[in-house]
Amino acid sequence: MMEAAPQPAFETPLLALHKSEGASIGTWFGCALPDRFDSWLGEYHAARETVALIDKNYRAYLQFTGPDRVRYLNAILTNNVKDLGIGHGVLSLFLNPQGRIQAEIETYATPDSLWCVSYAMIRKTLVPALDKYIIMDDVTLADESENWGTLALEGPLAATVTKELAGVDLADVEELAFREAQVEGIFCVLVKRSPMGIAGTELRARRGDLEALWKTLRQAVTSAGGQPMGYQALSALRLEQGVPWFGYDFSDRQIPHEAGLEDSHISYSKGCYTGQEIVERVRSRGQVNRVRALLAIGGQAPPASGTSLLADGRESGHVTRSAFSPALQSAIAMAYIRREDSASGSELACGADQARVIAPPLAAGS
Numbered sequence: 001m002m003e004a005a006p007q008p009a010f011e012t013p014l015l016a017l018h019k020s021e022g023a024s025i026g027t028w029f030g031c032a033l034p035d036r037f038d039s040w041l042g043e044y045h046a047a048r049e050t051v052a053l054i055d056k057n058y059r060a061y062l063q064f065t066g067p068d069r070v071r072y073l074n075a076i077l078t079n080n081v082k083d084l085g086i087g088h089g090v091l092s093l094f095l096n097p098q099g100r101i102q103a104e105i106e107t108y109a110t111p112d113s114l115w116c117v118s119y120a121m122i123r124k125t126l127v128p129a130l131d132k133y134i135i136m137d138d139v140t141l142a143d144e145s146e147n148w149g150t151l152a153l154e155g156p157l158a159a160t161v162t163k164e165l166a167g168v169d170l171a172d173v174e175e176l177a178f179r180e181a182q183v184e185g186i187f188c189v190l191v192k193r194s195p196m197g198i199a200g201t202e203l204r205a206r207r208g209d210l211e212a213l214w215k216t217l218r219q220a221v222t223s224a225g226g227q228p229m230g231y232q233a234l235s236a237l238r239l240e241q242g243v244p245w246f247g248y249d250f251s252d253r254q255i256p257h258e259a260g261l262e263d264s265h266i267s268y269s270k271g272c273y274t275g276q277e278i279v280e281r282v283r284s285r286g287q288v289n290r291v292r293a294l295l296a297i298g299g300q301a302p303p304a305s306g307t308s309l310l311a312d313g314r315e316s317g318h319v320t321r322s323a324f325s326p327a328l329q330s331a332i333a334m335a336y337i338r339r340e341d342s343a344s345g346s347e348l349a350c351g352a353d354q355a356r357v358i359a360p361p362l363a364a365g366s
Contacts, residue, residue: 029058030121034230043229051157051226060123068137080267089176099278236323242360297331
């Protein structure tokens with residue numbers, strides 16, 4: 001596996017600013033990021049009801065140039081890069097030859113390059129792993145991670161704030177498509193992301209501009225009735241949405257079908273890529289022994305990562321990530337369990353509590 005960085009966590013560009021403003025700091029995706037700014041429940045409700053501002057500086061940014069860049073990336077990533085239009089992006093996986101997940105990668109096409117966005121915690125192993133496949137191809141890989149950072153706006157008013165600040169109407173932008181824009185004179189690349197189907201935006205900017213951009217966005221978000229959101233709230237929200245996190249809910253311990261990524265991250269018509277033989281073999285056989293599932297837990301205390309799950313007294317799987325769910329008013333967890341135990345409504349034992357397989361996404365108050 002491409003291991004996450006050992007402690008201490010990677011310091012992030014806005015760490016000093018967050019600390020000066022009293023944020024509680026934790027380790028998320030191997031990086032020092034805010035657990036919460038104030039009340040995590042208030043931050044959660046901002047993302048659900050108004051707008052939340054998120055520091056997403058856990059990323060690695062890799063730029064590929066050269067005439068063979070499209071052919072090269074199309075041959076090593078699981079999704080279709082060859083037909084990616086300028087100004088658009090796609091989610092993919094980077095697999096090893098045994099079909100196990102080495103990285104989750106977003107790829108974006110510009111007129112003269114392809115940008116790949118992954119995770120800082122695997123950057124030191126991902127870059128050489130990608131580089132070793134550049135053999136006869138005329139491709140140049142440049143690690144731009146030290147030069148860029150990302151902030152995000154999420155929630156029902158995110159599109160309104162984006163239009164007011166950047167002049168970009170997200171209704172005119174496709175999912176994972178991007179636009180270049182200025183926010184108070186700061187150059188940004190805006191990517192449309194729509195959790196729960198609600199349009200939001202990620203803003204990639206030069207590292208030297210991130211503090212000014214954060215302050216501008218924070219003022220606009222506060223004026224709209226929202227607030228910054230830390231990762232305690234974000235993790236709970238993503239669990240309710242059924243969204244797995246790389247390094248937490250899937251890694252090189254899984255193949256795509258176990259992780260439930262076969263529909264969102266894979267093209268079955270693009271041609272050969274690293275690990276394709278395993279992916280096609282699983283698809284043709286139509287099953288894996290264990291699958292990722294979302295569980296509602298009977299108690300309010302979230303179970304620890306690794307907690308065993310039992311079905312009729314036999315071992316079925318384990319918890320990967322958990323949180324308290326405001327929507328359910330109980331604990332919620334992502335887990336891997338045996339396929340025969342994964343139907344919606346199936347019950348399992350989780351320590352002293354009962355767990356039930358549920359289907360995301362969960363509406364607020366459900």
